[in-house]
Amino acid sequence: MAVVSVQQALSGSIAPGSEVTVRGWVRTNRASSALNFVNVSDGSCFDPIQAVATEALANFETEVKKLSAGCSVIVTGTLAPSQGKGQKFEIQATAVEVCGWVEDPETYPIQPKPHSLEFLREVAHLRPRTNLFGAVTRIRHCLAQAVHRFFHEQGFYWISTPIVTTSDAEGAGQMFRVSTLDLANLPRDAKGGVDFSKDFFGKETFLTVSGQLNVEAYCLALSKVYTFGPTFRAENSHTTRHLAEFWMIEPEIAFADLNDDANLAEAFLKYLFKAVLAERLDDLAFIAERVDKTAISKLEAFVNAPFERIDYSEAVSLLQKSGQKFDFPVEWGLDLQTEHERWLTEQHVGRPVVVMNYPEQIKAFYMRLNDDGRTVAAMDVLAPGIGEIIGGSQREERLDVLDKRMAQFGLDPEHYGWYRDFRRYGTVPHAGFGLGFERLVVYVCGLSNIRDAIPYPRAPGQATF
């Protein structure tokens, strides 16, 4: 008697007639005269397996008939081809052992019926038991594995950059303070301000908003590196597109320009989506049925489409000539808004688009100034159905130009000492990009709220876990 996962039992790799044991949680329990059909899920794949229990079982009346959604069971029996619709195998049970009952089946939050996503966010510790969040969790895993595998196969090394940091990376987002100071008794400096020299790290520290600056230094030693770790933005945003805590992926490549960066982004995204199509078609099929009809077709189209590349200046001109009415103005020197990006990728090109070379004044100080003196080697990758999915740039490797850009942005060179420093020693052209991991999950799973793309969701003003 072998203990197998539901995935193994349904895979066809075990000979019918074999004695097997599966362990999991009851999804449904349907009575049919002297039989009960107990669907058991263990999360190993989308489908549960059906156990056919007969009154021959000693606990048929006392236990099996009373099983309800959420009860945990150990089912032993014979694996057999199934007559049931949509399932190739079932288990003809010779034993059904009940591990754990559901305290009050009437009030069990995860009933076998659709739940509102708002409600499920409140019971995040139970929502992985639903079809949707089981699927999201497995797809998220598949994407994360593919991220690591892609970079490993391409010769990249994973670098974990500091989470608690004194650096604010690009001065972009609002930051969370990290401190061990006693709020009831804050140490004061001579001027009456808070004395951060008494704090844990001897300085004012924050949660990182990006590992990019740190990983660049490793790039200038190991050539190909990437981060994949949590980052934080303390923006008090209640939109469906923002998370205060999210995982970010940031590759960085040496001896590379913006074109190399765009090539990497294209190869990377295609690799991830191919992996999901190859490994999680079961979960995608459910999502296509219930959430987003295009779940499979959009990924297939994506992996087969050559990315278009458009210069920012050309994009502005295309938008101006489009005849389309936009809410936000289109003008050289202004950033593109989501409506513009979506028109470009969805209406104009119908494929993913890389917009390149943005005006220098709307982009971060570390992006490389182009020879025209008014644009930087920055790129955004736009995809149909989501808009911007990746942002990247070639980095300013020339220390004198970097210093001018920092002065222009009012940044203190002292504060960026080490970042300036490694450009003094064998600097090289280098480039990289960043993308929010949960944005990928949202895209693949067709989710409308990014809070559903992370295991434990939280919004400003609301932390249950």
Place this chain on the structure above:
Amino acid sequence: MAVVSVQQALSGSIAPGSEVTVRGWVRTNRASSALNFVNVSDGSCFDPIQAVATEALANFETEVKKLSAGCSVIVTGTLAPSQGKGQKFEIQATAVEVCGWVEDPETYPIQPKPHSLEFLREVAHLRPRTNLFGAVTRIRHCLAQAVHRFFHEQGFYWISTPIVTTSDAEGAGQMFRVSTLDLANLPRDAKGGVDFSKDFFGKETFLTVSGQLNVEAYCLALSKVYTFGPTFRAENSHTTRHLAEFWMIEPEIAFADLNDDANLAEAFLKYLFKAVLAERLDDLAFIAERVDKTAISKLEAFVNAPFERIDYSEAVSLLQKSGQKFDFPVEWGLDLQTEHERWLTEQHVGRPVVVMNYPEQIKAFYMRLNDDGRTVAAMDVLAPGIGEIIGGSQREERLDVLDKRMAQFGLDPEHYGWYRDFRRYGTVPHAGFGLGFERLVVYVCGLSNIRDAIPYPRAPGQATF
């Protein structure tokens, strides 16, 4: 002319006589009459490749002869078998393009000579250019990849548990507060205390010390799950064994007891060390030569040794009868100290040891009470040369027993509402373990200070990055 990595150029997979380009940083530049031997590293593997530059190069006198450690170069030439000692291939250069000079070679921090580890921690943005930290970075990457690969192959799903949390997991470590409150103007509640309802998440929040409690809930839906993410302890410790920020790995398995947990720990560690032996023998060889003579042999012994299992009570009795003089007392009911653990694994057994079933009063509230009523199903995995490397337990899945344990530890059941909750719905025996990722890196790389096992080291009172 193909651009290849140094690893590819040295691997033997490219036919001698091929025209290749490598890009990297100069390690050494040795003159020999009308030749210069320029060693170039790109971090793709331990070894640099030697480029042989002759006076036939147009920039031989003006540039090539002036190259010093740290300069970045693009070398093109013919791949040829090398006569040099310890290298199979070299490049007979037809062009050496200098990308970036070193501003002042005399003061460049990474000279081609040994540096103190203390000094290198101050220049963490440059230390990956040294032999040691190149090796540590690649081994760290290899271990991280192997972690994900092992779990993926075994059917586990990766879960990212919250970094910012309201929960203190086990009440074990001191925690960092995470806040966006204005320290100069703290909001007050009616009693004059700080009003955390005004804070970002509407509650007092901290950096997580462990994802275990959160991942347990996912285990009770997906059966096999794991975390691999950063965790934090605000202990003001200046020892060589503690980090305030470190990465932790926490698998959790359903329908499992302490023996299953020990089996998983053994299979896991052996898989990791086999991966390092298979993939990073180049870096291990350097570490064996310079840092720890046993670097390779200890891993080989580890993967070939069946783990011993000893009951805590038996371990105490063995220690008491050992005739060994210990600094700390040995007595049933007291925790084992490092000296005891190392005697057990190094002197007594000579192999990794799993000590199981500890007194309940010295272990966390969530560990499962054994039938004897005085021990819990906890385990520590001890390894020769390092002591404790993994700590784990079967979890208390019986809600009534858990509640008694929480009361005994003075914990507020309200605060653990959701953690108690999923035990009411189809509870099952489950178990898991945790290990600090940097401890693994320390062990494999033979490091004496754990700060050298993380890319950007920091100590209490000292945050440079």
